[in-house]
Amino acid sequence: MSKPRIVLVAISGLVIATGVLTTARGVMAAAPEDKQWQAVAPGRVEACSGQIKLATAVMGVVDKVLVKANDKVFAGEPLIHLADGEFAARLAAAETQVALRKRARDERSVTGSANARRKARDAVADAEQSVYAVRAIVDRVAAELRAKSGADDGLTKARSALARAEAELTKRQEELRELEEDSPLPTTLEGQLSIARSEYAVARSALDKLTVRAPIDGTVLQVNVRAGELVSPSPPQPLLQLADLSALCVRAELDERDIGSVKVKQTVTVRAAAFPGRDFEGIVSSIAPLVEPGRLEPPGSRNQTDVDVVQVMIELTGSGELTTGMKADVYFRFGKIVDR
Incomplete structure (x- = not known):
């Protein structure tokens, strides 16, 4: 009986001599003598939360870029600000109209449920103004902290005040509903005030769109814009990219022929060419219910292939120095399932 042929397979920059056969994709298929790995798949490291690409909601000229790559940001923090001269003027005009309409309305007194509704609407308007004012304070304190002229406790207090203001607004809106x-139908003066407040809200919303804010707590990965540039809602590349790097995953492309042997919660070993001789541990968190053409280079290959694959997400248990976007090879172990 002849002995199995020895094949040299290059994986992540390493050459491994084993009694294996290569598949059409260059991925190792374990020979009977090699029971350590069930399958091997190429992948890339990414944030488990996904990578968020940001653009502006309106066209405008960039006034300030408030962050740089590797900055940690909090949800709601301003990242980019566009020039707002015209929009600020519209907001000021709308605010003046609200004040005039409110003065005219207050000259006519009402009683009973109509009076209660009037007070509830005023309370909602006051709560909205409070939210705007406190958010401006949060923005200012955050900018000062980035310029190293502020303190962490000042930002914490400002964000707590904003949370309280938003909770108060929600409460007042429920009471008004x-x-x-x-309640009876509003009077003409009350209707005019409501219209003025609606126009103010539209002007406020337009002004707010000139500030690009962080949608999550995370880290800025890339900044592709500078002050003075004209930007639009559909830029050729995102203005910023950010992600939550507190948890990293590997998105692996597993040959469809190996999918039947891989299970969720199965343990894996991850290796990257940037760290030869280092093993990183992970667990299969999900398996996509879709077979599609592969996009990544398979281990031991320099060219993309048209072999169909299934995307498998690997949650890293100890990412160490691994970086988002880094190529890695995922080794699936035989029968290693964790219960968690």
Whole structure:
């Protein structure tokens, strides 16, 4: 009986001599003598939360870029600010109209449920103004902290105040909804004030769109814009990219012929060419219910192939120095399932 042929397979920059056969994709298929790995798949490291690409909601000229690559940001923090001269003027005009309409309305007194509704609407308007004012304070304190002229405790206090203001606004809005169910129709002056407040809200929303804010707590990965540039909602590349790097994953492309042997919660070993001789541990977190053409280079190959694959997400248990976007090879172990 002849002995199995020895094949040299290059994986992540290493050459491994084993009693294996290569598949059409260059991925090792374990020979009977090699029971350590069930399958091997190429992959890339990424944030488990996904990578977020940001653009502006409107066209405008960049006034300030408030962050740089590798900065840690919090949800709601301003990242880019566009020039707002025209929009600020519109907001000021709308605010003046609200003040005039409110003065005219207050000259006519009302009683009963109509008076209760009037007070509830005023309370909502005041709560909205409070949210705007406190958010401006949070933005200012965050900018000062980035310039190293502020303190962490000042930002913490400002964010807590914003949370309280938003909770108060929600409470006032619920109270108003309850009152409006049984209240009489508004008077002409009340209707005019409501229209003025709606126009103010539109102007405020337009102004707010000139500030690009962080949608999550995370780290800025890339900044592709500078002050003075004209930007639009559909740029050729995102203005910023950010991600939550507190948890890293590997998105692996597993040959469809190996999918039946891989299970969720199965343990794996991850190796990267950047760290020869280092093993990183992980667990299969999900298996996509879709077979598609592969995009990554398979281990031991320099060219992309048209072999169909299934995307498998690997949650790293100890990412160490691995970086998002880094290529890695995932080794699936036989029968290693964790219960968690």
